Amino acid sequence: EIQMTQSPSSLSASVGDRVTITCRASQGITNDLAWYQQKPGKVPNLLIYDASILHSGVPSRFSGSGFGTDFTLTISSLQPEDVATYYCQKYNSAPLTFGGGTKVELK
Amino acid sequence: EVQLVESGGGLVQPGGSLRLSCAASGFTFSSYAMTWVRQAPGKGLEWVAGISGSGRTTYYADSVRGRFTISRDNSKTTLYLQIISLRAEDTALYYCAKNLRDGVAAPFDYWGQGTLVTVSS
Numbered sequence: 427e428i429q430m431t432q433s434p435s436s437l438s439a440s441v442g443d444r445v446t447i448t449c450r451a452s453q454g455i456t457n458d459l460a461w462y463q464q465k466p467g468k469v470p471n472l473l474i475y476d477a478s479i480l481h482s483g484v485p486s487r488f489s490g491s492g493f494g495t496d497f498t499l500t501i502s503s504l505q506p507e508d509v510a511t512y513y514c515q516k517y518n519s520a521p522l523t524f525g526g527g528t529k530v531e532l533k
Numbered sequence: 534e535v536q537l538v539e540s541g542g543g544l545v546q547p548g549g550s551l552r553l554s555c556a557a558s559g560f561t562f563s564s565y566a567m568t569w570v571r572q573a574p575g576k577g578l579e580w581v582a583g584i585s586g587s588g589r590t591t592y593y594a595d596s597v598r599g600r601f602t603i604s605r606d607n608s609k610t611t612l613y614l615q616i617i618s619l620r621a622e623d624t625a626l627y628y629c630a631k632n633l634r635d636g637v638a639a640p641f642d643y644w645g646q647g648t649l650v651t652v653s654s
Binding site: 427458460462464469470471472475481511513515517518519520521522523524525526527 | 583
């Protein structure tokens with residue numbers, strides 16, 4: 427079973443900072459990777475799929491990259507409304523495993 | 534507008550059973566795979582089970598296989614999760630989610646608000 431490891435587990439950054447979150451798969455998953463944002467007390471929202479495609483309505487400050495085993499989610503300029511926990515998820519085959527999450531807070 | 538509304542959660546004793554439902558609207562239900570994801574209190578997301586648009590193909594997490602059954606009624610545009618032999622570790626908020634495309638191996642573009650299952654004596 428493929429494991430998904432996110433790092434860091436939490437981070438603190440200032441408004442306007444560039445933020446990068448990484449996700450590593452224990453085996454290659456081509457580009458079958460999604461990123462979700464879950465704000466406190468809210469439902470998860472799809473941000474990026476197929477590793478780099480921005481889902482409809484997602485601000486362009488979010489971007490994704492990677493292929494195979496190593497992936498990144500980048501927020502180019504952190505905004506207060508980006509405070510949330512971010513999860514990667516692989517979907518090349520079942521089980522569709524999530525990473526452990528990265529909590530992003532404001533400094 | 535896509536809407537997913539879960540129901541059926543509640544307080545159940547260990548060993549008990551429940552059937553969760555997810556009423557879907559705003560899209561051609563039978564054309565998309567559907568999924569159940571759960572989140573234990575204060576924890577991360579856990580994929581539970583998925584089902585193809587036709588209902589012929591299903592997949593389960595190892596942690597629930599044999600105790601959980603995912604199904605769907607396309608005529609009623611409703612997704613189900615039958616749960617038996619409940620354990621304390623099944624306590625979680627259970628989300629219904631729509632897959633971005635048919636095929637279980639796909640991300641989830643819409644989520645319901647969730648239904649809470651609490652397993653306790």
